[in-house]
Amino acid sequence: VQLQASGGGLVQPGGSLRLSCAASGHTFSDHAVGWFRQAPGKEREFVAAIRWSGGDTFYGDSAKGRFTISRDNAKSTVFLQMNSLKPEDTAVYYCAATLSDYVVRGDLYDYWGQGTLVTVSS
Numbered sequence: 001v002q003l004q005a006s007g008g009g010l011v012q013p014g015g016s017l018r019l020s021c022a023a024s025g026h027t028f029s030d031h032a033v034g035w036f037r038q039a040p041g042k043e044r045e046f047v048a049a050i051r052w053s054g055g056d057t058f059y060g061d062s063a064k065g066r067f068t069i070s071r072d073n074a075k076s077t078v079f080l081q082m083n084s085l086k087p088e089d090t091a092v093y094y095c096a097a098t099l100s101d102y103v104v105r106g107d108l109y110d111y112w113g114q115g116t117l118v119t120v121s122s
Contacts, residue, residue: 003033005095008116011085015120019080021095021113028052032103033078035069037091037118047093049103050078058103062089085120092117 007019034049048069096109
């Protein structure tokens with residue numbers, strides 16, 4: 001089972017990035033896929049999640065109104081569109097998959113990708 005996160009990079013404040021999480025080796029039809037982030041010296045933070053079946057979405061407070069999570073079933077890929085980026089969004093972003101209903105809890109995720117670094121700076 002693999003989750004491959006990509007799309008991070010350096011962006012100026014106010015800019016946009018789209019992260020991708022490609023899933024392989026497993027059928028995630030019963031799972032939710034989430035994005036978490038961790039900045040240096042800070043705890044891991046829930047960003048957003050989407051149920052693979054049905055497409056219900058969930059957002060952390062920092063993501064509401066700026067980030068959009070979506071999925072492409074045919075490509076087994078989940079996207080995180082991030083707009084109006086701020087320096088405080090700088091972090092390593094991880095995608096993960098869970099069978100749990102409590103999608104905000106990182107400790108309940110079974111599969112994790114390797115992370116992609118997002119740096120928001122002028």
